[in-house]
Amino acid sequence: EIVLTQSPGTLSLSPGEGATLSCRASQGVSSTYLAWYQQKLGQAPRLLIHGASNRATGIPDRFSGSGSGTDFTLTISRLEPEDFAVYYCQHYGSSPAYSFGQGTKLEIK
Amino acid sequence: QVQLQESGPGLVKPSETLSLNCTVSGGSINNYYWSWIRQPPGKGLEWIGYIYYSGTTNYNPSLKSRATISVDTSKNQFSLRLSSVTAADTAVYYCARHFKYCTNGLCYNSCFDPWGQGTLVTVSS
Secondary structure, rough: OOOEEEOEEEEOOOOOEEEEEEEEEEEEEOOHEEEEEOOOOOOOOOOEEEEEOOOOOOOOOEEEEEEEEEEEEEEEEEOHHHHOOEEEEEEEEEOEEEEOOOOOEEOOO | OOOOEEEOOOOEOOOOOOOEEEEEOOOOOOEEEEEEEEOOOEEEEEEEEEEOOOOOEOOOOOOOOOOEEEEEEEOOOEEEEOOOOOHHHHEEEEEEEEEEEEEOOEEEEEEEEEEOOOOEEEEOO
């Protein structure tokens, strides 16, 4: 079973700053199968990035994804007030077929 | 655009069976994979299982065969049954469509979009 570990657990930043969120896999994974989601309080998760670096439809270009192997990164440049939320990485693999990281909470400093 | 809506009882007694439906509107259930995902209050996301419109299923082994997902294409709906529930099964349950991404002649269904709004199911006597 591949375990996804996200860091930091909580990130405190101010609007206008840049954010770097990490997702580390316990073993190498294909970047094709790595996705990122944003979840605001009381809402369902929203797909941001698929295939490690492809923005989903309607996602602003201040969101970008990168990485390969075991280390993946979600970068948010110039934080907007609406970006403060919880972010999850997710992987498609073998068993279980789909797994999520534990999440990073991005909070206003 | 496609929208998903979960429905079912918000309260289930311990040892009983949780039953939820997900109704798909604005598009066909055909030719896609569909999943159930849950989130205990204040915690992270756990994938429960998926079904293809043709009926093929795959489940998270952590649920120890308690989960059953079925599809009714005539109603554009799929369903989840989770047996022998305990308080640990209290969660917001989401249904979601697998995001189909095709490139270079290959198609992938490796993530989820869109999602339903979720429904809270509490297990308590």
